[in-house]
Amino acid sequence: MIASGLTDLALDVPRTAAKLSLHALRWTMGLTPHRRPAGDIEWAWLESGAADGEPLVLLHGFSGSKDNWLLYAPLMAGCYRVICPDLPGFGDSTRDADNDHGIAAQVARLAAFLDALGIARCHLGGNSLGGYVALAFALEYPERLLSLSLFNNxxxxxxxxxxxxxxxxxxxxxxxxxxxxxxxxxxxxxxHRPPYIPLLVKYLVLAEHRRYGALLNRIFGQIIGDALERPLDDRLGELDIPTIIFWGEQDQLLHVSAATFQNERIAGSELVVFEDVGHVPMIERPWATAQHHRDFLARAIVSQTESAAA
Structure with missing residues (x-):
């Protein structure tokens, strides 16, 4: 008990300093924090871009947070209302160990979150776990999506x-x-090529894992259970939404063959594979990824406009 208390005290100062630095960086990058309840979840998210722009919702991966999109969101904010939420169980959104954090539950909560924001349709993207949720959402609520963007999902x-x-x-x-x-x-x-990360940031990450490690392990078990028992392989042919797949060729977590597999089964999908990039292209190659992403969304919008006119 005493050792644990001393450890928490030792981490408290760097944790506070890291959070202050993070808030300053968000402000510098033009990202505004928000909070709102939706169902049983208090959602936290960052937002950037024009309030009347088409919504682009970006979901982070396992043990990540809305700040995973800190460098990327401003690159997309010129044309879109970019919304980067903390998924339930992560970041500053509700973290309740008694909640179900399986994929189906997260999909239902995401629908409630969009309802709370008054968003009927949006562009949806996600990395890793966030991509899993985004893909499952697209299969469950295809009428609510303008496009789907998968980043090493x-x-x-x-x-x-x-x-x-x-x-x-x-x-x-x-x-x-x-x-x-x-x-x-x-x-x-x-x-693939980890950049220098300040010690303050590392202390913040360690402090968060020390506090929520048991919850993260539980969520991880639920995700793995879903991935093993209910993979989405056989449902990819159902998708009829403009879709782009980004992947890092050197991804050590999820093999790059999954990118080609999805591209072959999702009709009309586009595939971008980056060399010398690992699991998080929006962090490792933000400008190149954003350029491809913006071009894809522009084509998707034109295609939808032409389909509506026909």
């Missing part, structure tokens, strides 16, 4: 599995985080 099994996927299938969790050494190891798995 989970939920689909390609013909090949990464070493990490094989370990996960055996019930192992190589993403457990207990120390700075674990954090550096995980960053090397996620990002």
């Amino acid at each position: 989970a939920g689909v099994n390609g013909p090949e599995r990464s070493d990490l996927q094989q370990k996960m299938a055996r019930g192992e969790n190589p993403l457990q985080l207990h120390s700075r050494r674990d954090l550096d190891r995980i960053l090397a798995l996620v990002i």
Whole structure:
């Protein structure tokens, strides 16, 4: 008890300093924080761009947060109302260990969140777990989407599995985080060429995992259960929404073969594979990814306008 209390106290000052720095960076990047209840969830999100622009909702990956889009969102905000929420169980949204955090539950909550914001239709994108939720949402509520953007999404099994996927299938969790050494190891798995990350940021990440580690492990188990028991492979042919798939060729978490697999089965989908990029192209290659993304959305809008006119 005493050791735990001293550890929390030691992390408190750097945690506060890191959060202040993060708030300043959000302000600099033109991202405004918001909060609103929807159903049983208090949602937190960042927003940027014109309030009357077409909504572009971007979902983060497992153990991430809305700040995963900090560099990317401003690059898309010129034409769109960019909304980056914390999924329930992560970041500053409701984190309740008694809640169901399976994919179906998250999809239903996302629909309630969009309803609360008065968004009938939107462009939806997601990375990793967020991509899994986005893809499942597209299959459940296709009428609510203008387009779908997948960034190294989970939920689909390609013909090949990464070493990490094989370990996960055996019930192992190589993403457990207990120390700075674990954090550096995980960053090397996620990002092909990890950049320098200030110690303050690392302290913040460690403090969050120390506080919510048990919840994250529970959520991880639910996600893996869904991925193994209810993968979306056989439903990809149902999609009739403009779709783009981004992938990093050096992704060590989800094998790049899943990108080609989806591209072949989603009619009319586009595929962009980046060399020397890992699991998070919007962080590792934000400008190039955003350029492809903006071009794709512009084509999707033109296509929809022509279809409506016909």
